[in-house]
Amino acid sequence: MSHQKIALTPEARSTALAQALIALETEFELRTEFPSEVLAEAERAIADFELPPIDRREIELVTIDPASSTDLDQAVHLSRSDDGYLVHYAIADVPGFVALGGNLDAETRLRGQTVYLPHRRISLHPEAIAEDAGSLLPNQDRSAYLWSFSLDASGELMHTALERAMVRSREKLSYTGVQASIDSGQAGQMLQLLREVGLKRIELERLRGGASLRIPSQDVECVEGTYQLVSDAPLPVEDWNAQISLMTGMAAAGIMLKAKVGLLRTMPAPAQKDIDIFRLQAQTLGATWAPEQPYGEFLRSLDLEDPRQLALMHHATSLFRGATYSAFDGELPQETVQAAIAAPYAHTTAPLRRLVDRFALLVCSYAATGQEVPAAVREVLPSLPELMNDSNRVVNKIERAAIDTVEAASLAHRLGERFSAVTLTGSTEENGNGKSGGILQLDSPAVTARYEGSVSPGTRVEVELLDADLDTRKVRFRILDS
Template identity: 45%
Template sequence: MVVRAKGDRIGFARVREEFALPTDFPEDVLAEADRAAGAWRDTGRDDATDLPLVTIDPPGSRDLDQAMAVERVGAGFRVHYAIADLGAFVTPGGALDREVRRRGQTIYLPDGNVPLHPGVLSEGAASLLPGQVTPAALWTLDCDSDGLLEHADVRRAFVRSQARLDYDTVQRSFADRTAHPAIQELPAIGRLRRERALERGAVELQLPDQDVEANGDGWRLVLRPRTEVDAWNAEISLLTGMAAAKLMLDAGVGILRTLPDPENGAVKWLRRSARSLGITWPRAMDAAKLLAGLDPDRPEALALFMDATRLLRGAGYTVFDGAAPRLTTHAGIAAPYAHVTAPLRRLVDRFGAEICLAVAADRPVPEWVRSALPELPTLMAGSDTLAARVDKACLDQTEAWVLAGRIGQEFDAIVLRSEGGSSDVFVTHPPVIAKCADGNLPEGETVRVRLTQADADARKVVFERVDGSEEER
C-alpha cells in the first residue's frame, strides 16, 4: 500500500530538523573539495586500470566505495579489491578534514542522504564510477583452495571500474550463467569464506531489510530478503577487514572494530528461546551453526534471529599504539577485524586505510593518523548512534503513514519478542514491525492483531491481539 503524504509530510524534513542534520557543507569545505576533485594528489601510484573491476551496490548508488575482481590462481583464488582512496583528496587538518570528522558518516534517509563528503567527491571524483580513472587503495588477497587467506597486500593505484552492477541483477546473472567475468568466481570464494566463518563461530542473522521506497508522491515499505550475492559480497569485505586487522596488529598500531564475547546469560536466554519456539538445538552445536541452518522464511526462525541480536550488543572501536589491546576480536565475526572498505561513507575507514598502506609499504604510519586515533572511537560512536536514531525515525514515520486510515483493521502478525508489558510483532503486508499491547504472546507464532494506533506525529504504531478466530467471533 502507498500513502500519499500531505503537506510537509511529503518528505522527511521533520526528521532532519529534529536531529539537526546539516543541509549543506560550509563554503570553505566545498571550495576545498572542488579543488581536490580537479587536481587530486598523485602519491606515486601503480597503474592498475587494466584490472577488470566491477562494483556491486544498490540500484542508483553513486557513492561507490568498492570494486572487485576475483580469479582462480592454481587451486586457490586471488581477489583484487579496490577501495576508494580519500587520502588523495582530503588534506589532513584542512577544512574538509575537520568537517568530515564532525559528521562521522553518511546518514541515509529515504528522500536523500546527508553525505560524509561533498558530492563532487563522494559521487564524483573519489567514487569508483565505471569508466573513470580513480585513485584507490588496491588490496590483493590470495586464498587457498579452502578459502583461507594466505597473503594480503595493499598499495596505492589507479583503477578503472568496468561496470556498475546491483545485487538483484548480479543474482539473476548467476542463475542464467551470464555473470560478468570479473565475478564469475565470486560464488565459489563466497561459499568457502562463509564455511570458514561458520567454523570460526561467526554469527550471521538472516533478517530481511525493511526499506522505505518512494512511489509517486508517497512512500511504501518493502521487505528485501538477504540474497546469496549479499552474503558473498559481504564476505569479500570481511576478508579485507580481517586482513587489515592483521596488518595493524602485526605493526602494533591501529583501530579495530571489536565486540566482546556475549555473556553466558545471553546464550542461555537464546537457548531458552529456541526451546520455547520448538527449535532443536543440540548441546554440542554453537549458536553460529544453529542460526545458519534455520530457514529465514519460517516465523520461528525470524523470532530467534531477533532474540539473537542480544549476542551482538556492545560493538565499539579499540585503538592501540604500542601495547597490544586487551580486546582484539569481534565476537560476531569471530576474528580480529577493522573497518577499511567504506571510506566514502565512514570516517574511520580513511584512517584504517592509511595505517595499512604505510605498514604494507614498510613506512612509518603518518603522525597525523596516529594523533587522530584516540578521538576516533568517540566520533564514530556518536555518528553510529545518530545514524541508528535517524533510521528508526524514518521507518517509524513511514509505518505510521502507511497504516494511517486503517485503525480497526485486522492483520496476521508473527510474534518476534515478548517481554515486559508488550510484544514486538511483524505484520508482513505491509511489512511493519510494531508493538502489540500484550506481553504474553507466544514467540514465533502467528496471531491475529488489530490496529489501534497509527500516529504520524508521534511516529507510533500499536496493535492489540484479537481474541479467537473469525469463526469464534
C-alpha cells in the same frame, strides 16, 4: 465499535510524510549543508589531484552495489591461480582528497558517516567527491587503494599486498542483476568465482566460529513520490560480496596489529547468561539446538519462513552487543577480536561513507610497505572511537525514527482494519499501562510495531490497528481473539 478513518489522499499523505521526514533532520541536528570553505577546499583538492604512477587499469574490476548507488567505495575482480584464487579489491582513494587538519577533515569528523534517509542522503563528503571524483564510477580512471589477495583452494588467505594505484572499473553492477545472472546460468567466470569464493569464505567463517544475524531488512523506498516499506532477506550475492569486504577488514586488522598502531572494530563474545537465556527461548519456540552446536551454526540453521524461527532470530540480537572501536599505538588493546566475525577486524572498505575507514587505509598503506605511520595520522586515532560511537548512536536513532514515521504514515488511514502478523516478542505480564503485550511484524505491509494482548512469541495472529500517529511515530495493534 466504530472507527474514524483519516481521509487523506495518497498525495496528501505523501506530502505530510515528506514534511515529517524533513523535520527529523532538525530534530536530530544533522549537518545537512557543507560550509562554503569546506566546498571550496573540496573543489581545490579535486582540481589539484594527481593520479598515482602505478597503473593497474588492466585489471577488469567491477562494482556491485544497490542499483541506485552512486557513491561507490569498492570494486572487485576475481580470477583463478595455479593453486587457488587471486582477488583484487580496490577501495576509493578518499585520503587523497582530504588533507589532514583541513576544513574538510574537520567537517567529516563532525559528521562521522553518511546518513541514508528515505527522502535523501546526507553525505560524509561533498557530492563532488562522494559521487564523482572519489567514486569508482565505470569507465573512469581513478586512484584507489588496491588490495591483492592470494587464496588457497579452500579460500584461505595466504598472502596480502596493498598499493595505491590507478584503476578503471569496467561496469557498475547491481545485486539484483548479478543474482539473476548467476541464477540463470548467464554469469561470466568472474561472477561465478565470486559465488565460489564467497561460499568458501562463509564455510571458513563457520569453522572459526563466526556468526551473523539474518534478520530481513526493513527499508523505505520512494516510488513516484509515495513512500513504502519493503522487507526482504539479503540476496546470496550480498553475502558473497560481503565476504570479500570482511576478508579485507581482517587483513587490515592483521597489518595494524603487526605494526602495533591502528584502529579495530571489536565486539565481546556473548555472555554465558545471554546464551543460556537464548537457549531457553529456542526451546520454548520448539527449535532443536544441540548442546555442542555453536550459536553461529545454530543461527545459520534457522528457517526465516517459519514464524517461530523468525521470532527466534530477533531474540538473537541479545548475543550481538557491545560493538565498539579500539584505537592503539604501541601497546595492543586488551580486546582485539570482533566476536561475530571470530577474528580481529577493522572497518576499511567504505571511506566515502565512514570516517574511520579513511584512517585505517592510511595506517595500512604505510605499515604494509614498512613505512612509519606519520604522527599526523597517529595523533587522530585516539579520538576516533568516541566520534564514531557518537555518530552511530545518532544514525541508529534517526534511521529508526524514519522507519517509524513511514510506518505510521502508511497505516494512518487504516484504523480498525485487520491484519495478519507474527509475534516477535510476547508476555503474559502487564506492562506499565496495565496491559500485556509485545512486538509483532505484519505480513504486509512490512511493519514492526507494539501490540496489546497475551500471546507467546512466534505465534501467527490476527490483529486490529488501534492507533497510527504520524506526529508521535507510534503504531499500536491489539490481538483479536481466535
